[in-house]
Amino acid sequence: MSKPSSQPFCASSIIGTGSYMPEKVMTNEDISKFVDTSDEWITTRTGIKERRIAAADEATSDLASEAARRAMAAAGVTAEEIQLIIVATVTPDMFFPSTACFVQKKIGASNAVCFDVSAACSGFLYALQVARHFINTGNRTTALVIGAEKLSSLVNWKDRNTCVLFGDGAGAVVIRRAEEGTDASGRVLSTVMGSDGNLADLLKVPGGASFCPITPENVATRPNTIHMEGRETFKHAVTRMLEASQQALEIAGLTAADVALVIPHQANARIIGAIAERLGLPPERVFMNLDKYGNTSAATIPVALDEANKAGRLNKGDVVLLVAFGGGFTWASSVVRW
Structure with a gap:
């Protein structure tokens, strides 16, 4: 990468x-x-x-x-x-x-x-x-x-x-x-994005669009549902999320030690734990709500961000790290100064 x-x-x-x-x-x-x-x-x-x-x-x-x-x-x-x-x-x-x-x-x-x-x-x-x-x-x-x-x-x-x-x-x-020189809170400092189409088959909905329309012949196989290779997805998710996090922090001129709270994509507690461990962050600096909601794909980070905000987990000046991975394969990370 x-x-x-x-x-x-x-x-x-x-x-x-x-x-x-x-x-x-x-x-x-x-x-x-x-x-x-x-x-x-x-x-x-x-x-x-x-x-x-x-x-x-x-x-x-x-x-x-x-x-x-x-x-x-x-x-x-x-x-x-x-x-x-x-x-x-x-x-x-x-x-x-x-x-x-x-x-x-x-x-x-x-x-x-x-x-x-x-x-x-x-x-x-x-x-x-x-x-x-x-x-x-x-x-x-x-x-x-x-x-x-x-x-x-x-x-x-x-x-x-x-x-x-x-x-x-x-x-x-x-x-x-936010005008330059102002002390606006919630400022987005950096974003890193990446993609690898070679990994597209790991997580996909293969049917229902132009490549594989739903027909009477294939409808019973449910091609318009989620298909996932779990082990490989886990491995690539941890690697890419860690890289994206480190790069977004570097662009912002920060390190993991500066992060007050990580809000990761809520896919799997083991993935989140692996990311936190490799960044050297304790559990109390990682926000999780997947026990209540599971994986809601693109909704996980904004939902978690709102819950953290409403719960008083974000204080003015805090460095917040947002990081995600998804089918495509895609990954991204943003650093926000709250």
């Missing part, structure tokens, strides 16, 4: 966070009633105890819109002030229009430019960096960045190796241009 070049300073700050989780809770015991597994098996291997499942009439844009409203309320901005909406998702309402356009309609953000980003579990950090570039060029001053997923729509509920992992939810942030 090549070392990224130094980035120009992008004066943008997170000024509000919000999240929304569906009401329905599905516990490990619930899953054990229809697939050969147990609470002990799932908890030991993943750290997950339960996850949220969206209602049949709840679309990804519904989850995203509610998270967006809460982030906007926290930021004290109106829908008319939002000039850009980016939704990171692999479970869009439709192939097109974009989920972001549906969010625009639902929240009344008539002045926004809207589009989606697809980078699986790294999607929110990809979208955050895209929004930073818009702000850095001066074309937009206020943006809404959302990670939202209805992964229950992609889960094969007969596959015990994958159905236990995923849940539904959405998180959002409002970011705004």
Whole structure:
């Protein structure tokens, strides 16, 4: 993996966070009633105890819109002030229009430019960096960045190796241009992104699009559900997340010792533990909520960021490290000065 070049300073700050989780809770015991597994098996291997499942009439844009409203309320901005909406998702309402356009309609953000980003579990950090570039060029001053997923729509509920992992939810942030020389909190200092398409087969939904349309002949094999090679995914996730974290800190002129809190992608407790250990950080400086929600893909980091914020885990001046990996293979990390 090549070392990224130094980035120009992008004066943008997170000024509000919000999240929304569906009401329905599905516990490990619930899953054990229809697939050969147990609470002990799932908890030991993943750290997950339960996850949220969206209602049949709840679309990804519904989850995203509610998270967006809460982030906007926290930021004290109106829908008319939002000039850009980016939704990171692999479970869009439709192939097109974009989920972001549906969010625009639902929240009344008539002045926004809207589009989606697809980078699986790294999607929110990809979208955050895209929004930073818009702000850095001066074309937009206020943006809404959302990670939202209805992964229950992609889960094969007969596959015990994958159905236990995923849940539904959405998180959002409002970011705004911060003038140079100001003491704006929530400032995004750096972002590192990477991809390796050679690893695409490790984590994918192979069917349902142009490569493998759903037909009467293949529908029984459920090609439009999540397929994962767990061992290889684990290995590459740890390596790439560690590299991205170290690079983002270096670009920001910081080290792991400066980090007050790591908010990692919530995929697996063992992966999170391995990252923390290799960065030399104790458990109390790592935020985890996957026991409650499981893996919500692009939503995990913004949901965790909002929960950490609301719980008082983030103090002014704290260095916060955000890091993720996902199918593609993709990975990303951001450093924020809270």
